[in-house]
Amino acid sequence: MKPIVTITLNPAVDLTIEVNGLVQSGVNRAERAQVNAGGKGVNVAACAADWGGQVTVTGVLGRGNDGAFVELFAVKGITDRFVRVSGDTRTNIKIADTASGETTDLNTPGLTVDAEHLDRVAAAALEAAKAGAIVVVGGSLPASLAADALVSLVAGLNAAGAKVVADTSGAPLKALLTATGKSLPFAVKPNRHELEELVGRPLPDIEVLIGAARDIVGRGVRLVVVSCGEEGALFVTEGETLTARLPVVEALSTVGAGDAMVAGIATALAEDKPLEAMARQAVAFAAAKLKRVGPHLPERAVVEALAARAEIIRL
Helix, strand or coil: CCCEEEEECCCEEEEEEEECCCCCCCCCCCCEEEEEEECHHHHHHHHHHHCCCCEEEEEEEEHHHCHHHHHHHHHHCCEECCEEECCCCCEEEEEEECCCCCEEEEECCCCCCCHHHHHHHHHHHHHHCCCCCEEEEECCCCCCCCCCHHHHHHHHHHHCCCEEEEECCHHHHHHHHCCCHHHCCCEECCEHHHHHHHHCCCCCCHHHHHHHHHHHHHHCCCEEEEECHHHCEEEECCCCEEEEECCCCCCCCCCCHHHHHHHHHHHHHHCCCCHHHHHHHHHHHHHHHCCCCCCCCCCHHHHHHHHHHCEEEEC
């Protein structure tokens, strides 16, 4: 398996609180509370490491409360190349209602990240990203960075021979996709809502969804994956289009399922798997994650069994 590197510029400490029936404007008694190191790239790295990947993480962390991250990386065998800055990494509160299966997010502001910090992150990523490495750039940008901050970062990684998977949205995703060929990511993974935001119109059915994804492939992106919740995911390359889905499972927590899907994509790319095998692995990672709180996968045999059950439709 090729090395995997993840970049998280706006990580978070995730505080997940479970309640049985959330009561708004009232007192809620938590059944359980759990603190996890979070952020898209961190979650992707944790799941990829559970699969057996050689994983390095970088990004920006606050020195004041990096303990959960240090512990996670040590337990998972992940190489830590995060840049530390003064202050605390933000805390995001996730209220998981076990009665309804819904999750409410309260996201706090992130650290102030400047151009020097970004340069240090880029240097760490380039050092870890040998030719052929899979690099996942995940999550939102700190408010202190411009929307096009990822363009030069991705260009540098492309020049080093890495395959960049971008899992971001809004203005940063738009900036990446309007960049020149040398700055385009190898793959992007928006969800349906994020793709609708990008194209500026509703995408209510599979035909228009495929059309929007193929437009992105036409710009030079090699792989577009659109996650569609319980409907599974759409996978589009220049030569293939298919959907993959698994039967709906009872979810302990939906938090991080999309990140687990990206980990499935990244590990499949690192293993040089063909598109159908990648699609099976991606939806299996997501489904397996639904049974767990925090960025963790069950044992490999469970994930492989789910991948074998995935329904693939070629379009």
